[in-house]
Amino acid sequence: MDINWGNSWKEVLSEEFQKDYFSALMHFIKYEYQENSDATFPEEQFIFRALNECPFNEVKVVILGQDPYPTKGHAHGLCFSVQPEVKPFPKSLLNIFKEIESDLTIKIPQDGSLVRWAQQGVLLLNSIMTVREGIPDSHSKKGWEEFTDVIISKLNEHSDGVVYLLWGSKAQQKAHLVNQTKNLLLQSVHPSPLSAYRGFFGCKHFSRTNEFLISVGKDPIDW
DSSP, rough: OOOOOOOHHHTTHHHHHSSSSHHHHHHHHHHHOOOOOOOOEEEEGGHHHHHSSSOOOOOOOOEEESOOOOOOTTOOOSSSSSOOOOOOOOOOHHHHHHHHHHHHOOOOSOOOOOOOHHHHTEEEEEESEETTTTBBBTTTSSSSHHHHHHHHHHHHHHHOOOOOESSSSHHHHHGGOOOOTEEEEEOOSSSSHHHHHHGTTTTOHHHHHHHHHHHTTOOOOOO
């Protein structure tokens, strides 16, 4: 599988492309898209969209998801984000918008695409970057977890003043990779309807993120 990246991630991650686990992962993914192209998400050209939309040296915030939406037409390579035409919003995304509305009095937007966040320096990264239709977590333990661990580690090695938003137990498994002496780590339960009322609502992660970014001399995010 060709990986055509036009930004700094390609240089940062070049060593990973040569490793056995990554070769095995790409072999698996290539097979999935050949044999199940209509039932593997996101579309192949969007697998690495999170990295393409948010260059390495521009990352200010990391939001970590589990894996893409397993519903046809929803996933497009950015965690929690959906294609602009998708209505109604997935419930987790709607809860994110509700928390933003409560926290910052920003009205819920007309569409659920978060490309606008990515273009401001928000890395919308899924720990597992592909999925089979209707089967959440179906591409786990294929190598994605190791690859996304490296992404977080590289950011910590080279970047200061980054905010990490880890929602839910899956995301929080990467907390140990974050250097909290030079970055801000914010954790809560997942925004899904099953858990949002146990701490996601009222967490104020969006205002706290912007306060921190301003304190380190960076522009806040227009959520």
